[in-house]
Amino acid sequence: MAGLLFILSAPSGSGKSTLVSQLRSMVPNLDFSVSWTTRAPRGSEQEGREYHFINREEFERMIAANDFLEHADVFGNYYGTARTSLVRAAARGNDLLLDIDVQGAAQVRRNMPQAVSIFILPPNPDVLERRLRNRSRAEGGVDESVVQKRLATARQEIEKYHEYRYVLVNDVLERAAEELSAIVLAERSYAEAREGGGQPENPELHRARTLARQCLLENSAERLQPVLASFGFSL
Numbered sequence: 001m002a003g004l005l006f007i008l009s010a011p012s013g014s015g016k017s018t019l020v021s022q023l024r025s026m027v028p029n030l031d032f033s034v035s036w037t038t039r040a041p042r043g044s045e046q047e048g049r050e051y052h053f054i055n056r057e058e059f060e061r062m063i064a065a066n067d068f069l070e071h072a073d074v075f076g077n078y079y080g081t082a083r084t085s086l087v088r089a090a091a092r093g094n095d096l097l098l099d100i101d102v103q104g105a106a107q108v109r110r111n112m113p114q115a116v117s118i119f120i121l122p123p124n125p126d127v128l129e130r131r132l133r134n135r136s137r138a139e140g141g142v143d144e145s146v147v148q149k150r151l152a153t154a155r156q157e158i159e160k161y162h163e164y165r166y167v168l169v170n171d172v173l174e175r176a177a178e179e180l181s182a183i184v185l186a187e188r189s190y191a192e193a194r195e196g197g198g199q200p201e202n203p204e205l206h207r208a209r210t211l212a213r214q215c216l217l218e219n220s221a222e223r224l225q226p227v228l229a230s231f232g233f234s235l
């Protein structure tokens with residue numbers, strides 16, 4: 001196992017958490033980095049599963065102790081990836097997946113340019129708004145100010161899509177999950193080949209590599225154009 005680092009970013013409500021849980025059931029040997037945050041638990045979230053929930057004072061103590069690989073202020077709360085996540089995944093011989101915002105992703109890419117970065121786009125603003133509202137409703141009530149704050153931030157985050165190696169559109173969930181899984185399998189095969197080993201190309205690997213190639217930023221113009229246009233951007 002090569003010890004690859006995958007970075008996943010997306011505007012809140014795009015379906016990133018849903019996709020991550022699908023991916024983890026499809027691909028073995030992939031650890032998920034549980035971030036630290038000062039925001040309150042949401043819905044059925046549990047300490048240590050979705051996040052480690054701490055207060056600002058504790059978070060600032062961790063910053064001072066240089067415990068974070070990256071950290072950022074998102075929607076007025078701190079979020080950070082502990083260095084221990086990397087150490088643990090490496091000790092287990094697993095790859096590591098980070099679900100972090102665009103600021104954190106830029107920090108990690110600067111320090112670890114070999115990281116594989118993936119940006120997930122919602123199909124359009126209406127769908128994004130609907131997903132944000134549905135989730136809020138399922139979690140016990142729509143907080144209009146939270147929905148509006150997240151929608152406004154989405155545009156600023158989407159502007160950064162071109163900083164990522166791969167870009168996916170989470171329209172049909174199964175399709176996006178398959179693309180995500182193909183990227184992981186393809187990147188593993190490239191890493192193994194770089195190290196002089198790896199399996200000979202079989203039909204499954206060929207399919208994964210083909211699908212992953214279609215999701216590379218430079219091969220995505222046609223697919224991304226209408227999505228970006230719906231958010232007011234051109235390619």
Ligand code: ADP
Binds near residue numbers: 015016017
């Ligand atoms: P994020 O982690 O990006 O904030 P979530 O995974 O919580 O987003 O998804 C937001 C909402 O959208 C959830 O209610 C989820 O069930 C729904 N959702 C996610 N992906 C899709 C999809 N492809 N089609 C329809 N609904 C989706």
Ligand code: 5GP
Binds near residue numbers: 081102
């Ligand atoms: P949420 O509050 O919806 O779980 O997450 C809000 C945003 O914070 C998402 O964009 C998510 O990717 C990001 N986020 C979660 N954990 C981290 C982290 O450890 N570091 C950074 N920089 N962002 C994070």
